[in-house]
Amino acid sequence: MASEYDFVIINNDHLIGECSIHTIDWRNRHGEVGICIWNPSDRNKGYGSSAVKHVIQWAQEDLDLHRLEAWILEGNTASETLFARLGFTCEGKLRNRYFHNSIHKDVNIYGLLLTDT
Numbered sequence: 001m002a003s004e005y006d007f008v009i010i011n012n013d014h015l016i017g018e019c020s021i022h023t024i025d026w027r028n029r030h031g032e033v034g035i036c037i038w039n040p041s042d043r044n045k046g047y048g049s050s051a052v053k054h055v056i057q058w059a060q061e062d063l064d065l066h067r068l069e070a071w072i073l074e075g076n077t078a079s080e081t082l083f084a085r086l087g088f089t090c091e092g093k094l095r096n097r098y099f100h101n102s103i104h105k106d107v108n109i110y111g112l113l114l115t116d117t
Helices: 049-060 077-085
Strands: 003-011 014-025 030-035 067-073 089-100 104-111
Touching: 003 049, 030 049, 030 077, 049 067, 049 104, 067 077, 067 089, 077 089, 077 104
Parallel strands: 030 067
Antiparallel strands: 003 014, 014 030, 067 104, 089 104
């Protein structure tokens, strides 16, 4: 089985972004969810929420995963709000986990048990 699945978000033949389940651990039945809306003018229109909802459902029903995680860079409040609204809980922080734009940044780990949905 694959360790990553990527989906393109399209609206009326307009490319919006992508959503993925990646870093899948089949033995322990968990994976990470990622979302990116490419153009800022397409943000805050519900595309991200809709895509992540579909990925959650697919992960549960078709992949039989037990847990999903979202690793969110410190300061990305839009992603934190999106995942919290969809039932993910902030479970902790990895300090200085990523080197981004020439500085080390913390990463907040959000988790969702698919048995809770």
